[in-house]
Amino acid sequence: MNNAVKLETEQLSWPHNTGMDAFKRAWLLEGEPLWERVFAVHHERMQIKNGKTALKNLQKIFTCTFRLANSQGFHSMSLRDLSRETEISMGGLYAYIGSKSDLAAAIAAVVRQTIDDVLSDLTLHNLDPYERLKALIYADLYMNDILHQWYYFCFLEAKGLDKAQREEAIQMEFRFDLRLQDIFSEGIQTGVFRYDGELPLLAAGTTAMLQQWYLKRWKFQQLGTNIQQYAEYILSNLLNSLNYKK
Amino acid sequence: MNNAVKLETEQLSWPHNTGMDAFKRAWLLEGEPLWERVFAVHHERMQIKNGKTALKNLQKIFTCTFRLANSQGFHSMSLRDLSRETEISMGGLYAYIGSKSDLAAAIAAVVRQTIDDVLSDLTLHNLDPYERLKALIYADLYMNDILHQWYYFCFLEAKGLDKAQREEAIQMEFRFDLRLQDIFSEGIQTGVFRYDGELPLLAAGTTAMLQQWYLKRWKFQQLGTNIQQYAEYILSNLLNSLNYKK
C-alpha cells in the first residue's frame, strides 16, 4: 500500500468512528496528497520530472478534464478545448499526458489503485459482520463522494478504455460484490443475519445503490438528501433485508 | 397513444397476466411495428418517403448504430464506420439521418415516446396497490429487456444530447420515481404497506435496480439470473421493505 495515502496515526480512528471527517483525516484522498498519487501513477508517461511544477499542472489538467468530459463526454472534448480551459498550450499539454487516451487510462488507474488501497486496509481490522458491513458501506460511499468526478468519469467512459482496463473495472466490481457477500455469509453463519434469497443479487443491489451517489447527483440534490442520510438509508435498508436485530 | 403499438384485443390480458410472453403480445415493441414507430417519429428528418425501403434501411442503420455506439461510444463511432457496417454509402446514410446528432436524438425520442405510451396505459387499469406495483415493475423491466440497447444508449450517451433532451430524460426518471411513490403512499393509506423511512429514497433505489438490468448485463449473465428471477427479486425485496403481508 502507498504510505502517502494513509496517516498511520489515524489508522485506528477509522472505521470505528464512521464520520466523514474522520474518514477524510484517515485517508488523504483530496488536495496535494491526491495529486502526488496521480504523479506517482502517471509519471512514466510524462516528460516533466520536476515534481513541484508538475503537481500544479497535473491538477489543472485533470480538473479541467473532468469539467469538460463529464459534461460533454471525453471523446467529444478536444485537446484544444482542454488547452483553452487549462491555459496550457497544446505542446505544453503533451509534456504531461503522452496522448489523449493515456489521460483517460491514468484516471482509471488512479481510481483503481485508490480503491484497492482503501478497501484492502479495511480487511486488516478485526470486526464483527455488522461493523464490517457498516465500515464497508460508509468507506465506499465516502470515496464515491470525495472522488465523485473520478468515479463518474470511469463509469461513463469505460467503453473508451482498452480491453484490459475494461476487464479490470469489471473485476473490481465483482470483487466488491463478493466482499459484501462474504460479510452477509459470515453474519448468517454467526446468526446475526438471516436471509433466504440470493446473496449475489442482494450484493448487486447494494453496489447499485452506492453507485447512485455519483451517477445521480441531480436526484439527491433535488431531494435534499445528504451523504449521512443516504448512508444510513442504505445500511438500514440492507439490515432490514438481512433481518438484523440489534 | 399510438394505436400501432397496442393490440386492442390484448389490452385486458396484461398486466393481470405478468408473463413476458403476454407482455410481448400486448405491446409491439419488436420487429416491424418497432421500425414503423421509428419511421413515424423520425420521418420528418428523412429524404426517403417510401415506407417499404425506408423501414428496411432504418432497421439496418439503428441496429448497427447500437452495435458500434454501445461498444465504442457514439461520438467515437464515425459515419464511415456506420457506412461500412450497414453497407450503405455515406451519401445514402444522409438520406436517412439528416445529421449524426439527429440520429442520437431520434433514438432518445423513440425511447421516450415508447415509455410514455406503455406506462400511461398502465394507469388506465384499476388495480390495488400491490397489483399496480407488480405491474409497473414487470412492465418496466420487460421494456428494459426488450429495448435494452436503446436504454443503454440513452443512459450512456445522454451527455451528447442537447439540453432540452437531457432535461426530458431527467424529468422522465423523476416521473417514474413519483409513480412508484404514489403506489407506496396509496398502499400505506389503505394499510397494506407500512414504511417509516423516506419514500423518495425507496423509489430511487427501486429505479436503480431496474436500470441495472440493461446497465450490468455482464453481471446477470455471469450470475445466471434470468429476467423472471430478477423481477421476483426486486418485487419481493421491495415488498419486504414495505412490510407487505399477503
Added chain:
DNA sequence: GTCTATAGCATGATAGAC
C-alpha cells in the same frame, strides 16, 4: 519547461452523376 507553427490525417457533410 513552455510556446507557436504546422504536418498529416480523419471527420461530417454535400454536390451531382446515374
Added chain:
DNA sequence: GTCTATCATGCTATAGAC
C-alpha cells in the same frame, strides 16, 4: 433512391524556437 467524389474543417500529435 443510391452512389462516388470531393470540400472544408477540426483533430491528434510533433518539431523546433526560446
